[in-house]
Amino acid sequence: MKPLWRLLGLFRPYAGWMLLGILVSLVTLLANVALMAMSGWFISAMALAGVAGVSMNYFTPAAVIRACAILRTGGRYGERLLTHEATFRLLAQLRGWFYTHLEPLAPARLQHYRGGDLLSRIRADIDTLDHLYLRILLPVAVAIPALLVFMLFLYQYSPRLLLVELLFLLLAGFVVPWLVMVAGRQPGQEKVQLSAEMRATAVDTVQGLGELLVYGAAERQARELNRLSESLVASQQRLSHLSGFSQGAVGLCANLALWLMVVILIPWVNAGTVPPADLAMLALFTLASFEAVAPLPLAFQSLGETLAAAGRIFAIVDTEPAVSDSGDPDLTPDRFDIDFQGVALRYSSDAAPVLRDIDLRIAAGSKVAVVGATGSGKSSLINLLLRFWPVSAGTITLGGHALEHYSLEGLRSQFAVVPQQPHLFHTTIRQNLLLARPEATEDELVAACRRAQLDDFIQQLPEGLDTIAGETGLKLSGGQARRIAIARALLKDAPVLIMDEPTEGIDVAAGARLMQTLFDTLGQRTLLMISHSMTGLELMDRIIVMEEGRIIEQGTLSELRARGGRFARLYASSRTMDAALDRERAGQVPAETARADHS
Numbered sequence: 300m301k302p303l304w305r306l307l308g309l310f311r312p313y314a315g316w317m318l319l320g321i322l323v324s325l326v327t328l329l330a331n332v333a334l335m336a337m338s339g340w341f342i343s344a345m346a347l348a349g350v351a352g353v354s355m356n357y358f359t360p361a362a363v364i365r366a367c368a369i370l371r372t373g374g375r376y377g378e379r380l381l382t383h384e385a386t387f388r389l390l391a392q393l394r395g396w397f398y399t400h401l402e403p404l405a406p407a408r409l410q411h412y413r414g415g416d417l418l419s420r421i422r423a424d425i426d427t428l429d430h431l432y433l434r435i436l437l438p439v440a441v442a443i444p445a446l447l448v449f450m451l452f453l454y455q456y457s458p459r460l461l462l463v464e465l466l467f468l469l470l471a472g473f474v475v476p477w478l479v480m481v482a483g484r485q486p487g488q489e490k491v492q493l494s495a496e497m498r499a500t501a502v503d504t505v506q507g508l509g510e511l512l513v514y515g516a517a518e519r520q521a522r523e524l525n526r527l528s529e530s531l532v533a534s535q536q537r538l539s540h541l542s543g544f545s546q547g548a549v550g551l552c553a554n555l556a557l558w559l560m561v562v563i564l565i566p567w568v569n570a571g572t573v574p575p576a577d578l579a580m581l582a583l584f585t586l587a588s589f590e591a592v593a594p595l596p597l598a599f600q601s602l603g604e605t606l607a608a609a610g611r612i613f614a615i616v617d618t619e620p621a622v623s624d625s626g627d628p629d630l631t632p633d634r635f636d637i638d639f640q641g642v643a644l645r646y647s648s649d650a651a652p653v654l655r656d657i658d659l660r661i662a663a664g665s666k667v668a669v670v671g672a673t674g675s676g677k678s679s680l681i682n683l684l685l686r687f688w689p690v691s692a693g694t695i696t697l698g699g700h701a702l703e704h705y706s707l708e709g710l711r712s713q714f715a716v717v718p719q720q721p722h723l724f725h726t727t728i729r730q731n732l733l734l735a736r737p738e739a740t741e742d743e744l745v746a747a748c749r750r751a752q753l754d755d756f757i758q759q760l761p762e763g764l765d766t767i768a769g770e771t772g773l774k775l776s777g778g779q780a781r782r783i784a785i786a787r788a789l790l791k792d793a794p795v796l797i798m799d800e801p802t803e804g805i806d807v808a809a810g811a812r813l814m815q816t817l818f819d820t821l822g823q824r825t826l827l828m829i830s831h832s833m834t835g836l837e838l839m840d841r842i843i844v845m846e847e848g849r850i851i852e853q854g855t856l857s858e859l860r861a862r863g864g865r866f867a868r869l870y871a872s873s874r875t876m877d878a879a880l881d882r883e884r885a886g887q888v889p890a891e892t893a894r895a896d897h898s
């Protein structure tokens with residue numbers, strides 16, 4: 300129940316709208332019950348007056364009936380308007396609130412979640428939370444005062460009538476909902492879990508469709524989706540059965556109450572203690588009064604689902620970000636030298652360190668490459684520099700200040716990054732570029748594309764920069780997508796440019812040309828380049844060689860080659876491979892031969 304109280308706390312800013320919605324719903328309900336009761340009384344009284352041949356004032360009851368009908372119609376409209384206004388405002392606030400908690404968790408704390416699962420939490424779980432007001436709070440808050448009014452009214456006639464009505468209203472409004480809640484808790488939670496799992500698997504399936512088809516695993520994946528879908532349908536069926544049972548039970552209670560009332564009232568009418576027209580009035584009143592409790596079984600049934608969704612949302616919201624954002628937002632570096640001192644990194648406390656004893660100084664304006672085998676820890680250096688992860692030991696400074704002294708936004712604004720797997724959004728190439736600097740002019744866009752050697756490609760496109768890149772850049776080749784990411788980073792014009800494998804997916808000759816153009820235009824900006832390939836290393840001021848999380852060598856290209864160490868061997872073999880691949884591309888040697896030569 301704790302999530303329930305926390306949710307109510309979030310609803311507080313909309314308490315006014317919500318209370319107004321409850322008030323109008325209550326008035327509408329009372330108007331409807333009064334309308335039914337008055338109509339019963341009026342029709343019977345008119346019929347009896349006709350039979351007895353006496354005249355009666357029908358203006359006043361007709362006016363009251365009309366007033367109740369107008370109140371009911373207007374009330375229903377107002378009720379929908381107010382309750383939905385409250386819900387939509389609430390949903391909008393909940394999404395924003397959830398996003399502000401989600402954002403600082405990226406990427407360190409979110410890497411264990413599947414993309415589809417997060418999507419589910421943002422969309423479906425938040426939507427489910429609106430049930431709390433519309434399906435749960437509202438009906439309960441309306442039912443309680445309505446029952447009090449009904450009891451007061453019946454008390455005028457007889458405590459016995461009151462007891463009968465109360466008994467059946469409590470049965471329909473509390474016992475049936477309680478049973479439904481107990482029986483619905485498990486399928487409700489299962490429904491939330493399975494829907495999330497189903498969405499995550501569906502997203503995975505669509506994204507990996509190519510691989511699934513190539514490896515003949517599409518059918519297996521389809522079976523998995525079917526299995527999830529069947530389990531989901533089974534839990535939905537159980538919930539539907541419960542909902543059917545509860546509706547039937549409420550109807551039964553209403554009819555039993557009506558029947559008992561009539562059984563009690565007939566002798567009283569015969570004895571003349573109750574006027575005959577009141578019999579019809581009380582009968583219709585009894586039936587109509589069950590409208591107050593009819594939504595309660597669904598309310599209680601939704602509680603399990605709502606609490607499960609709230610639990611999933613709070614699980615994210617309560618996660619501590621991996622790095623704190625407690626730095627000074629006004630602190631900006633006046634120089635851009637970067638210093639790693641005794642830095643170590645473990646991705647989790649029980650994992651082995653992936654970086655150890657890193658002492659590295661990158662002078663402002665220098666061009667530094669980090670090379671090393673796969674998994675040697677190159678990209679992890681960037682994760683630390685951007686404060687995606689906290690250091691496990693040591694310190695990193697920028698311009699003489701520890702990174703933690705900057706606000707995250709202030710720190711990250713000093714870097715332009717081409718990540719290892721750049722993400723392109725499903726929008727135009729222009730919008731993908733403008734992400735880095737929304738106010739960039741057309742000339743600046745064109746210049747950035749030229750520097751990333753993207754201009755020829757863009758000119759060939761009928762729609763130029765306004766071509767849609769496709770989801771995650773799917774309509775582009777790997778090399779084109781990477782060049783867009785490079786152009787985007789160049790557009791940002793930050794003092795430090797970080798490029799993780801900038802020439803990946805680009806052939807050796809074009810990669811060398813790209814690196815040369817980049818160098819010619821970088822000016823005083825610092826460049827930190829991570830690379831497997833040896834392309835462009837001759838342009839660098841310093842090369843850092845990493846192995847198993849440590850820096851094992853550093854120097855200029857000629858120094859390292861002359862030293863004859865690990866780098867020199869790597870460099871020699873890579874040059875042979877590059878030459879073979881270039882011959883392969885030029886069609887001089889079959890691909891297999893080129894690779895066999897190399898191995």
Ligand SMILES: Nc1ncnc2c1ncn2[C@@H]1O[C@H](COP(=O)(O)OP(=O)(O)OP(=O)(O)O)[C@@H](O)[C@H]1O
Nearest residue numbers: 410646653671672673674675676677678679680831
């Ligand atoms: N987010 C992460 N969570 C846990 N472990 C990670 C994470 N990222 C990297 N690692 C681990 O840290 C080690 C170093 O990875 P890193 O990506 O820094 O290497 P790299 O030298 O950049 O490799 P590559 O050249 O293949 O990109 C690897 O063993 C990797 O499995």
